[in-house]
Amino acid sequence: MTQLLVTQILNGIIVGTLYGIIALGVTLTFGITGIVNFALGQFMMVGAYAAWYLTDVVGLPYPVALLPAVGVAALAGLVVDQLLFRFTRDNLVNGLLVSIGLIAVFESTALLIWTSSPKEMNFVMSGSLSFAGISLPKTKIVVFATLSAVIFLTFLALMRTWLGRAAYAYSQNPEAARLMGVRTQLLQSGVVVYSCALAGLGGALYVSLYSLEPFLGGMYILKGVEAAILGGIGSLVGSLVGGILLGVIEAVGSIYLPTAFRDAYGLILVVIVLIFRPSGLFGER
């Protein structure tokens, strides 16, 4: 029993980092542009298909394919930002609707190109680490390490550099930040593109674990938003911890409670957190 429990907790942590990378994108975009890009899950799908295509069809080695896959997601993000999101800054509802439109466009385009039949990528890395009767596939560990490292580096970059101070100043007082020489337009576009790239990275790593289908993104954006709220909107570490917490709760919850309600456990937790601690677990009061 403990073995099962520990395995589930570890699995939860790994899936949780995937939630966390989306949550990081949600937190950053919401803090700087005032909207939630609900199409982030679809950018994840773009990154995932790009990585799969470059590896299995073009024939690049998987680690080499990761970078261009992230690039494709970032480029898509740049186009979408300049054409659409530029006009919905600080308008939550319009941003929401534009992203719903984007979801429809992205998913149906993917359906047209790749059809709904799931794609399996060839195994990237075989073998697993065994420890005290618990075995974990090596790929999962690599995915976990990469995502945590990216989230941590983002955190460092925002804490230690001028860019981070500019972003913080902007979220405190946009007008004053502009007067102090922060290039606000560039900052906003940059954040949108960066969050798309993060989602793309999540997707590119996702292919090494699970099979691909055009609708994979829908669930992850919901989980990402939940994780961002659990951790507290605006808190970078909070988004990682929120994601892991959510992953672990779902994984452990489905041992003891009916699996059919798996998606509900996280939601109940989010409602409780929002009611008793509206700024999230790590947010400022």
Next chain:
Amino acid sequence: MLFWILCLAVPLVVKAEFILTIFIFGFILGVLAISFNVIFGYAGQLSMFNAAAFGISAYATFLSMERLHVSFWGGLVIALVLVAILSVIIGAICFKFQLKAFYFALVTMAFAELARLVIMNWGSLTKGTLGILVLQKPTLGFGDMAIKIDSTLGWYYFSLAALFLSALVCRGIVKSWIGRAFEAIRLNEDLAQTLGIDIFRYKLLAFTIANLLAGVAGALFAFYTGYIEPSYLSTTQSLDVIAMVLIGGAGTVLGPVFGAFILTGLPHVIELSAEIRSIAFGTILILTILLLPRGVGGSLKMLTIPWWKRLRERRAAGRAA
């Protein structure tokens, strides 16, 4: 007024079942759009519970007819009472703890998801993902005089009447002191409170009214299509309703109905594959949001104001700025 007369006259001109069907869907989803407009367009709260109220009412109407052997109307009343109770509980939780904007949307969405999961997994009652086939049809009148509504034409006028009544209710609320309280809350909640408006009570009222109207739409939709499934309660359905209202124009009585027509009608008029249809839906949505921020209804309303008045207003606004 013109809209209603035109709608009454349509079946005299158009005989094609196919087109009348589109109208019926437009009318029923129009009721749903009106319901969302009450909570969002007037009271300014982004509720994601509409689809849940729509689906719960569809299930409850059918199940009370089947299990308790009441008529369609009896079932509808039972369903609406259930929806009202749920709305008050959920609304009270949200508004007591002052959840606003994004947070309110998320919590109502969480409750909607919970409702969907319960319905999906309560197999013995709801048949889960298989869905329920509804063979009964609503009747009008009593005893031997009762008319069964099952022809396309019958449904056309039946759903038109439902839409008319909903629009009437919505208009009545908007023009009364309740509507003014809603508007005050939307424009500035703190100010509304200082003016002595009990924002908790009015928000709860808006949420309940919206869900009741959505419930009516749900029951009609279920009995028209003859099929109920858990996807009625899905988040996608809620988002579609938001799209209808914003495309049609939030904060106008009939705008959302136009939105419902555009989103249900347009994809059917042009024969397209499912994928292309979905791409068209997304593109229409994005273009309306960016190009017609007042929605189609709001833009048409602007056209009725003579151009010189519009120009004068714009100049005045320019001077003020």
